[in-house]
Amino acid sequence: MNRVLTISAKKINIALWRDYFELTKPKVVALILLTALVGMYVPNNQLPNIELLLTTIIGIGLLAGAAAAINHVVDFQIDAKMARTYHRPVVKGRLSQRQALIFAGGIGILGFALLWFAVNQLTAWLTFASLLGYAVVYTLYLKRATPQNIVIGGLAGAMPPLLGWTAVTNSIDPNALLLVLIIFSWTPPHFWALAIHRKHDYAKAKVPMLPITHGVEFTKTMILLYCVILTVVSILPYLSGLFGGFYATISLLLNLQFINYAIRLKWFDKSGLAFKTFKFSIWHLMLMFIVMLVDHNFS
Numbered sequence: 212m213n214r215v216l217t218i219s220a221k222k223i224n225i226a227l228w229r230d231y232f233e234l235t236k237p238k239v240v241a242l243i244l245l246t247a248l249v250g251m252y253v254p255n256n257q258l259p260n261i262e263l264l265l266t267t268i269i270g271i272g273l274l275a276g277a278a279a280a281i282n283h284v285v286d287f288q289i290d291a292k293m294a295r296t297y298h299r300p301v302v303k304g305r306l307s308q309r310q311a312l313i314f315a316g317g318i319g320i321l322g323f324a325l326l327w328f329a330v331n332q333l334t335a336w337l338t339f340a341s342l343l344g345y346a347v348v349y350t351l352y353l354k355r356a357t358p359q360n361i362v363i364g365g366l367a368g369a370m371p372p373l374l375g376w377t378a379v380t381n382s383i384d385p386n387a388l389l390l391v392l393i394i395f396s397w398t399p400p401h402f403w404a405l406a407i408h409r410k411h412d413y414a415k416a417k418v419p420m421l422p423i424t425h426g427v428e429f430t431k432t433m434i435l436l437y438c439v440i441l442t443v444v445s446i447l448p449y450l451s452g453l454f455g456g457f458y459a460t461i462s463l464l465l466n467l468q469f470i471n472y473a474i475r476l477k478w479f480d481k482s483g484l485a486f487k488t489f490k491f492s493i494w495h496l497m498l499m500f501i502v503m504l505v506d507h508n509f510s
């Protein structure tokens with residue numbers, strides 16, 4: 212009897228930790244950390260010492276996870292109305308709002324302290340500003356107010372390469388801002404492709420996303436426009452001398468493929484293409500940043 216009780220208690224514990232982990236949006240944070248790692252590598256063509264590397268990655272990861280957990284609390288009524296999100300831990304009551312907020316506060320304070328004491332104050336403040344940008348400005352205000360929500364709010368998610376860069380240099384370099392600009396112009400096609408696929412969800416939850424307020428055709432045109440802007444912006448770090456020919460070639464190919472998706476979506480759409488475009492956007496950004504690492508290793 213006791214053994215059965217212990218095994219069930221263990222199962223509940225594992226399930227509880229899985230819910231806390233889900234609050235942090237781990238896959239999104241993983242990609243965010245890859246971009247921060249590139250920001251740490253590029254300035255000196257090498258990674259910093261292991262202490263600085265770990266404290267920076269863990270610090271940014273904890274603050275990004277805290278931002279995501281706050282988003283779960285602020286958005287739980289919207290999430291409850293959408294098929295993609297109705298099963299989230301706070302919506303389902305597996306975690307209370309109080310538990311989620313205490314968790315967010317705990318890992319947020321830990322992350323900030325780690326950056327403040329073991330990295331530098333500039334990185335701590337910029338990462339905290341990114342948390343506020345996503346958890347407060349985007350989630351609490353922009354998301355409900357304007358279809359430009361993800362364009363402006365996207366700045367928070369675009370910051371990590373700069374955060375990695377300031378962790379090793381303690382200064383804001385124009386080249387780091389070019390990397391921010393790449394993610395900033397990538398975010399609209401990344402999200403709007405998903406928003407087309409999930410437009411009924413957003414309509415039901417009354418969130419003013421672009422396909423609802425301006426229609427699917429207009430959104431597709433905007434996706435194409437931002438893909439072209441992204442292509443131009445991606446060439447800038449080559450022109451500034453930050454990256455070499457390898458980066459220029461592969462990033463151009465990746466961007467042309469993104470444009471190809473956008474053109475098909477606009478003029479030759481078929482069922483499931485919007486979701487495929489969204490999935491491709493994730494591979495695109497991941498490969499772009501891996502290519503930056505490889506380029507710096509071999510040129």
Ligand code: HEM
Nearest residue numbers: 238239242243246295361364365368369394398402405493
């Ligand atoms: C305001 C900016 C952004 C918005 C509105 C946005 C929106 C979304 C949404 C709604 C999803 C969920 C898709 C699903 O549940 O199936 C998603 C997934 C994802 N996003 Fe974004 N995103 C943004 C920025 C970013 C950034 C900056 C990154 C990374 C650098 C990123 C990486 C990802 C990844 C990796 C996934 C897949 C997660 C999974 O499969 O569980 N996103 N995004």
Ligand SMILES: CC(C)=CCC/C(C)=C/CC/C(C)=C/COP(=O)(O)OP(=O)(O)O
Nearest residue numbers: 239274275278279282338341342345367368
């Ligand atoms: C400190 C730091 C670097 C912060 C980074 C902020 C961060 C986690 C950005 C990710 C953006 C994101 C997943 C938006 C999802 O939109 P949504 O919340 O509308 O999507 P949902 O419907 O899936 O909740």
